[in-house]
Every structure is written in C-alpha cells, then in structure tokens.
Amino acid sequence: MKNFQKFQILTVALFTAAGGTSHAASKLNIMTTTQDLADLAREVGGDKISVDSIAMGYQDPHFVEPKPSFILRLQKADLLAVVGLDLEIGWLPPLQTQSRNAKIQKGGNGYLDMSSFCKILEIPTGQVSRAMGDVHPLGNPHYWLNPDNGRRIAQAFANKFSEMDSADKDYFQGRYADFDKRLTAAEKGWDAKMAPYKGRKVVTYHRSWPNFCDRFGLNVIDYVEPRPGIPPTPSHTLELINNMKQQGVKLILVEPYFDLRTPNSVAAGTGGEVAKLMPSVGGVKEITNYFQLFDYDIDLLVSLFQKVK
Amino acid sequence: MALLLTGQLPAQDNTELLNRMKAMEDRIKSLEAEVQSLKQTAVAAPPAVAAAAPPEPTPQPAVPTPQEPVNLGGAGPAASKALNPDISVIGDFVGAAGYGANRPIQSLEMHESEVGFQEVIDPYARADFFLTFGEHGVDLEEGYITFTSLPAGLQVKAGKMRAAFGKVNTLHNHVLPWIDRPLVNQNLVGGEDGIDDAGLSISRILPAPKGIFLEGIAQIYRGDSENVFQSLRRNDVATVEHLHAYRDLSESTNIDIGGSYARGHSPFANGTNQLFGADLTLRWKPLRRAIYHSFVAHSEFIWARTAVSPQGIQFVGGPVATAPVGKAKPFGFYVSGDYQLGRRWFLGGRFDRSQRGQCLPTNPATTSPCPISVYPNALDYTHLLQDTGGSILLSYWSSEFSGIRAQLRRTRYGEGLTSNEIMFQFMFSMGAHGAHPF
Numbered sequence: 146m147k148n149f150q151k152f153q154i155l156t157v158a159l160f161t162a163a164g165g166t167s168h169a170a171s172k173l174n175i176m177t178t179t180q181d182l183a184d185l186a187r188e189v190g191g192d193k194i195s196v197d198s199i200a201m202g203y204q205d206p207h208f209v210e211p212k213p214s215f216i217l218r219l220q221k222a223d224l225l226a227v228v229g230l231d232l233e234i235g236w237l238p239p240l241q242t243q244s245r246n247a248k249i250q251k252g253g254n255g256y257l258d259m260s261s262f263c264k265i266l267e268i269p270t271g272q273v274s275r276a277m278g279d280v281h282p283l284g285n286p287h288y289w290l291n292p293d294n295g296r297r298i299a300q301a302f303a304n305k306f307s308e309m310d311s312a313d314k315d316y317f318q319g320r321y322a323d324f325d326k327r328l329t330a331a332e333k334g335w336d337a338k339m340a341p342y343k344g345r346k347v348v349t350y351h352r353s354w355p356n357f358c359d360r361f362g363l364n365v366i367d368y369v370e371p372r373p374g375i376p377p378t379p380s381h382t383l384e385l386i387n388n389m390k391q392q393g394v395k396l397i398l399v400e401p402y403f404d405l406r407t408p409n410s411v412a413a414g415t416g417g418e419v420a421k422l423m424p425s426v427g428g429v430k431e432i433t434n435y436f437q438l439f440d441y442d443i444d445l446l447v448s449l450f451q452k453v454k
Numbered sequence: 455m456a457l458l459l460t461g462q463l464p465a466q467d468n469t470e471l472l473n474r475m476k477a478m479e480d481r482i483k484s485l486e487a488e489v490q491s492l493k494q495t496a497v498a499a500p501p502a503v504a505a506a507a508p509p510e511p512t513p514q515p516a517v518p519t520p521q522e523p524v525n526l527g528g529a530g531p532a533a534s535k536a537l538n539p540d541i542s543v544i545g546d547f548v549g550a551a552g553y554g555a556n557r558p559i560q561s562l563e564m565h566e567s568e569v570g571f572q573e574v575i576d577p578y579a580r581a582d583f584f585l586t587f588g589e590h591g592v593d594l595e596e597g598y599i600t601f602t603s604l605p606a607g608l609q610v611k612a613g614k615m616r617a618a619f620g621k622v623n624t625l626h627n628h629v630l631p632w633i634d635r636p637l638v639n640q641n642l643v644g645g646e647d648g649i650d651d652a653g654l655s656i657s658r659i660l661p662a663p664k665g666i667f668l669e670g671i672a673q674i675y676r677g678d679s680e681n682v683f684q685s686l687r688r689n690d691v692a693t694v695e696h697l698h699a700y701r702d703l704s705e706s707t708n709i710d711i712g713g714s715y716a717r718g719h720s721p722f723a724n725g726t727n728q729l730f731g732a733d734l735t736l737r738w739k740p741l742r743r744a745i746y747h748s749f750v751a752h753s754e755f756i757w758a759r760t761a762v763s764p765q766g767i768q769f770v771g772g773p774v775a776t777a778p779v780g781k782a783k784p785f786g787f788y789v790s791g792d793y794q795l796g797r798r799w800f801l802g803g804r805f806d807r808s809q810r811g812q813c814l815p816t817n818p819a820t821t822s823p824c825p826i827s828v829y830p831n832a833l834d835y836t837h838l839l840q841d842t843g844g845s846i847l848l849s850y851w852s853s854e855f856s857g858i859r860a861q862l863r864r865t866r867y868g869e870g871l872t873s874n875e876i877m878f879q880f881m882f883s884m885g886a887h888g889a890h891p892f
Contacts, residue, residue, distance in 0.1 A: 201705075204741040211892045212708060213667035213700040220607065220659060235854075239891040242580065245659065247603030252577055261527040269530055275855055275884065284528030297526070335507045375853055376797050402742060404797070 153342065173309055176222040178233050178251070179206055180427040181289045182259060182298065185433050186226060188324045189302040193313050199240075205402040207279075207374070210235035211236040216243045224310065225249035226302070229260035262301040263294040268356045272279025278372025290424060291356035292332050292384040295435055299324050331436055335361070335443050342450045348389060350408060353424050357442070366392055369399070371407055377407040386414040395453035396423045396446075401429070418449050455523075473534035539573030539581075542887035544628045547880040555865070555873035556820045557640075564589055565879075566627055572888045573670035578603040582888070584626065595626070595650065609657045617679075618657075618696040619673045619714045620754045629890055631750070631792045631802055631849075632822040633861045633879045637841050638786030641810035642729065642758045644682040645817030649694065649716060651675035651683075667700040675718070681815050683718030683727060692718025698733075712734040722814060723779070725761025732756075748794040762811060762835050782836040792847075802847035809838040810868070822869045839868025850890040856882040 159301035177194040183198035190196065199215050200206045206228070215298040219225065219240055225248075227233055232286035241250055248255030273282045288294045303321035305313035350369040358365050367388050389395075395417035397408045401424075408419045417439035422442045423432055432438050548565040550558075567587040574580045583597040598613025616624050622639050627646065635645055643649060652673030662668035677685030677692040685691065698712035714731035721727070732755045739748040760782045786808025794800050809815055813824035813835065843865035851857035859879040866872045 200740055205745055208745050210737075210739060210744075211889065212702065213669070213710075213892060214661065214665060214702050214708070216663070217667055225848070234886075235889050237889075239889050242600060242602055243891060245602065245604065245607045245609050247578070250577065250602055251574060263526055265526070265528040275853075279854060281528075286528075402745065423728060 151168075153277060173306060174221055175226065176219055176224070177226045178228055178237060179289075179425060181295075181425050181435065181438070182226045182228065184426045184433075185289075185295060185298045186302050188435065189299050189317055189320050190306055191316070191320050193310065194306065195268060198431035199237075200425075202423065202425035202432065203401050204427070205400070206232055206425070207235060208283075209233070209236045211240045212241075215240050219249060220246050221324050222249050222255065224255045224305065226256060226257045226259055228286050228289070229258035230265065230286035230288075231281050257301065257305055259286070259298050259301060260288065262297045263288045264291070264297075264356075266359060267352065278370070279374025281373075285352060285355050287353045287424065288356050290354060291360040292328055292335070292439065293360065294356060296325055296328055309329045327436070331439070335439055338447050342447070345396070345450060346392055346394045347396045347398055348385065348394055348411070350400060350403050352402055354398055354422070361443070366394055369397065369411065382407055382411060386411055389415045389417065395449045396420055396449055400424050418453050419448050420445055422446070521544040537573075539571045540886035540888060542568075542570040542572075542883060542885035544570070544883040544887065545567040545881070546627050546844065548633060549879075550875050550877045553873050554873035554875055555730075555871040556822055556867040556869060557818050557865075557873070558821065559818070559875075559877070567882065568595065568626060568628065570885075570887055572886075575599065576805075598655075607658050611655040611657075612653075614650065614652045617651065617673055617675065617694040617716065618655065619643065619649050619694050619716050620696075620712065620733045620756065621735065621752060622754060623648040626890075628881055631752075631790065631800075631847065632804060633846060633859055633877045634845075634863070635652070636754070636788035636790070636804065636808075637806040637865070638754065638756050638787075638788055638808040639815045640818065641808045641841065642682075642756050642786055644679050647680055647817060649675070649679045649682055649692070650878060651677070651679050651692065653692075662699065665701065669698055669700075671696040675717045679718070681721060681817055682716075683720035685719055690719035692716065698707065706740045707736070707738045710737075718762040722811075723761040723763035725781075726759075727761065730757040730759075732752050746794065746797050749794045752790045752792075753788065755785075756808075757783070757785050759783055760811065760814070762814065764835055780836040782811040782814060782838065784811060784838050786810075798851050800847075800849040800851075802845075802849070804843075804845045804847070806843040806845075806865075807840065809840045811835075812837045812839050812868070820867070820869075822867070822871070841868055842866050855884070857879075 162393060163229065173190065173194040175186050175190065175194050177186060177196065177198045179199045179200050180202040183196045186194065186196045197218055200209045216404045222244075224412055225241070227237065227426055246255075247253055250256060260283070265288055267281075267285035269282055273280055289298065299321055303317045306317040310317075316422075339361040344364060346364045347358070348369065349365055350368050352368065352373050354365065359361075367385055369377050369382075369385065389411070395415065395420050397412055397417060399408045399421055401407060401421055405419060405421070411417070412419045422445060423438060426432055426435060426438050428438070429441070432441050468847060545564070546566040546568070547563070548559070549562045551561065566587070569585045569587065571583040572581070579599050579601045581599045584595045586593050586595045594614055596613070596615045598611045598615045601610045604610060611765070618624060620643070622635055623643055624632070634640075639645055640646065647669045653673055655671060655673040657669060657671040659672050660668040661821050671694075673694040675683075675692045675694065677683045677690045679692070683692045694714065694716045696712060696714045698710060700708065702708045711732040713729075714729070714733070715727040718727055723860055734753045737748070738749045738750075785807075786805055788806045790802065790804040792800055792802040827892050843863060845861050845863045847861045851858040859881070861877045861879070863872065863875045863877060
C-alpha cells in the first residue's frame, strides 16, 4: 500500500510541476524536418512565423538521431511540416509521440505532409521488397529538388498559414506571389545554363536526384549504390566503371554525407569527375536559401560539364 | 387444295417481303437525312455563337496545349496497407562455443522471434504490441496504449510494458549493443525478462534551464516480475520512478543522465525489494559523417535491498509470506563502449561487475547449487557472491535490416568458476518496425 501512496504522490508532483509550455503569442511556431522546408516556410511566412528544422542540410535525412532536444522544440510547435514518403520514418515517429503535442501528430491540424502537394517520381508499381534495398514504397522522397515542387510546397505553406492565421492571409499570399515570381525568373536562368547539357548522362551515388535530373534534362544511367541504401560493393563498382566507359559517362553526382572513396575510384577508372552536389539548403555555408541551392548545384554542374566535355 | 395453297403462298410472301424492304429503305433514307441534318446543325452552332458575339474582335484565350496530367502525392503498392498496423518480425539467432561454466547457453538457439504490431488508434492515442516467440513458448513482451494528446504535457501509457528502470531494462533484445545482457541486469533486475509487467505509466517533460531535456516518469505495476517482484495480494503493487536529464554538449555530442528507483514485494520474503539505479550515456556522432562513424558509452550502477528468508529462498515462488531474516544488499555495474568503424562495422567492449545473493535466483539461472544447509545463521542468507566479466564485440551490418555479431566473453563467477565463450548472433528483420526512442 505504501508503494501505491508513493506513486500517487509522485504523480501529483508531475502534474503540478511548475512551468510548462510557453508560446510566442504573436508568431506561428513552425517546425520542419529539413532545412529546405524551413526555408520555403520562411519565404512565405516572413516575420509572422518563427521556424526551425530538425535535420541539417549536410546530414543524411534518412538517418537522424531522435534526440530529446528535438522533443523540446516539437513540444511547442504549432505546425510540423514533413517531407513524408517515409523519408523520416526511422526517427520522426518517436519524436512526435514523445512531444506530447496533439497538434503535430499524424492527422492533426498541425501536421503537414508536403509530399501530398508535389509531383512524386519513382512510385513503385509492382511488388516491393527489401531485396530492392531500402526502397521508399510510396515514391522517391527527394522531390524538393525540382523547383516546380518547391513552388507547390511554398503554396501549401501559404494556404496553411492563411488557415492558421486568417488575419494575415493577404500577407502570406502576397509573399507567396512574390516568391513565385522570383522563382519563375530564377528558373529561366537555371534553364538557360543547363540547356546545353540537356540529355547528358550522369551517375549518382544514391537515388537523391530523379526530380532534379527530370527537371533539367539529365539522364541518370546508374548508381554507385548497388541498391538504395546498400553500400557499394567491389563487384558493382566494376560493373559501374564498365557501364560508364561503354556509355561515355564522365560525371558522378555525390551527396555531401557519403564517403568519396568509391566515387573517386570510379572517377579515376573512367577519367571522369565527382560532383559533390548539395541536396539541401545548408549543405554548405554559402547555401542559405532555396535559390542558392540551385545556383550552387547548377554552377557546379556547368563547370564540371565544361571540364569533362 | 393443299397443293394450291402451298403454290400460292411463296408468291404472296415475295410481294410482302419486297414491300417491307422498300419501306425499310425509305426509313433508312429518312434517318440518314435526319443524321445529316443534325450534323449540319452541330457544325453550324459555333458560328451562330460567334455571330452573337460583339462585332469587334476580342482576344481569345490561348488554347491549352495537351499536357500530361500531373498526379500529386505518392502512393504505390504500400498504399494498400490502408488501415492495417505496421507489422514486423525480428529474428534473433544465437550460438555459443567454449566453456560456459556457471551459466552455459545452448550451442545453437533460435533465441527469439519478435513480432510487432504498431499503429495510431485515433487522433488521441497509439498502440504498440510486441509478441516474443521463443523455441518453447510465446510471451507478450509489451502491449500498451499511449495517450499522445493529454493536457499539461502529460503522457500516459497503459498495458504491459518494460519498466523505465535505467536503460537496459527498457530495451528489446534486438536493439542491445551486445548479445547478452550485463551481469548486473542478470543478477539484480530479472535479466532478459527484466521488470516487465502490467501497469500504468505517466510521464511529463519538466521545466529545466539551458536547453536541458528533463523528463519524469512514474509507473505502477501489478508487481509480478520474475526474480524481482512478486505480488501475493492486490496491494503488493510495484512502483518505478525515473528521472533523466539530456543535454546536447555540441552538435555531435550529447549526454544523458538518469536516476531510477523501483520498489515492490520481494519474491524471497514477506518484505520489500528496492532497487536504486543511476545511468549515464555519452554519444558522439558527427553529423556530416553520421552514417560512418559514431561512439556510444553506456554505464549503469544498480543497488538492491532485497528482503530474504530461508523459506523464500528454498521455495522461490512459494511460501514468501514468511518474515524476512535480513536484507541482501548487492551492488553491480557495467561500463560499455561501442565505436562505429565504418558504415557496416562496429567494435565494442564491456566490463561487468555484479554481486548477487548466493542462493537468490537469477536470469539466466546459475548452475551451482545453493549450499543452504551450510548456513547455520539466519543472517548468512544475505551472503553475497561477486561476478566479474568482460566482453569484446564485433558487429557487421550488411544493411539496416540484418547483421551479424560476435562476442568474446570471459566471466569469473563468485563460486570460483571462470567461463570463456565465443558467442555469435544473427539479427534480421522484415516488415515495418517503428523507430525506437532515443
């Protein structure tokens, strides 16, 4: 019986512990899983929101540690925007559950899965099994690397913010219109830069680039990973080198969080080049927003295409 | 007459047939004319509308070029899962060679097959079930509901669950960084089964300064956990309290410190068993190279205060209502480190030291008999032995879903026996298994 009484005392202590959640009353508190989503939210939300993200742009978004410090931030969030398509399946669900924030639970008013607004590629049509590697059964989640999808994400943010803060609807819609205009102008520049290289064949490390390549007309012929999420093997690396030689492919696109040893050896074996492309805002210091992400990647690609001819 | 009739009939029929055909031809011609007329009317309609438009030419909207429809959102065969829960199966195959001394394990064993069912129930709760199939039976390892939408930052769980006592007790076999559990858990906290009971858990994130995550957990259980607590009456509930603080030391490094207390009815006498625990975890994982390198150091210290009686020891699970003759006060700890050498390889080590009551059962059980008859004094029933062990581990993960682990283990038991074993483990999972809390 003493045990039960002690449990009651502790329970009461937990209930009555001072403090609790505090909210910045004037601003919407937005959490996103990636820096890309955070920047697009910032573009639309301006100074009417405060926004923070969980995964850093230079880390592999598939493998993020669900640290308790993220729980503290999620606990106070009005909105959680996720990439979805199971990109965050390995780390986000326990953070959501432990946040004790009803709004951001799946299906809650403050849960926004951006994949539902975007054009998704590589949606499997047949049987899906782990024999295919760490596949995403709902489709490829790296969809933000197509500016068309960036625009759709921004529009989804504008609509959601307008719904959450109807008094500032015009502000959010105005900012979205401005973003759309600037993005359209930027796209013209990116298209012009990439036009001479339309149809060029490339190899990528992971399947991070289908949206980017689809948008800018690059042709991915093979991958450094034998299967998604499976580290490169010697036999596959040899096959890859032969394939690249046969097809005259000289460029290997690699994300910053992968080891460069295998791509470098492939490049050495084919006389090609490794392009360390950034898949996310924040991948390097100079990429602080969505526009700079494409500026950086396209400038790097153009310089390397010119180099390898 | 009949012949005449038959001779006239064909002539009559032919005339009738010809008349009918002519009528049908006329009908077809009439229908064709009607169709033609309708077609002309349809073609003539736009000019009629255009004629109704203002005489001055107006800019017409550009005719949209045919485009492939854009389907937004993902789907695929996984969408067929619909409202079914995430289902996973995790296999744990273990083998051993060498001299096991006091705690020999089998040469080859399909140690455990864990089946998990996890899903959101409604906007307010989720449920998690984990069934474990051994070679000889099935057990509900955990099955609980978590209420995720309570006010005041509270979270409540109800069901059967592993108690929040320290770190190792909360972990399923397949997430341990070793093949076995540390000696201190085997000796004092029920080993693999641990404190795992039906109960209620309430937790809250507590206010703390400087970005510290501070969580308090209070749990109440029925009080039945083999070798740890035994409930004879409804009042013999067990309670577990846990407080842990977490802080990021840098982007790559963090520290987690916890304190635990558990109290319930002793299985060895009509008294209490109290457990005090302290745990420390230090993690390092550089974000830019997170999939290639990491280091985790764990340590737990556990003290027990266990009421014992001769009858309780001799008939474990039996007449524990006898008055205690004293309290066994064993202590134990482990220190462990796990370094990730590359994307697939991990190297680890662990040092163990733990006391145990000589005649108190552990999980797994020791094979040395209890020399109960040699104790002339009642107080000798609290006599303690000390086990010390060390392990070196090497793990290889071919993918996220399957791995092989080898563990070289040496243990010197309190009875003077020394074991030297090499153990290996195959871990493999299929299906969608939810991520575990940090």
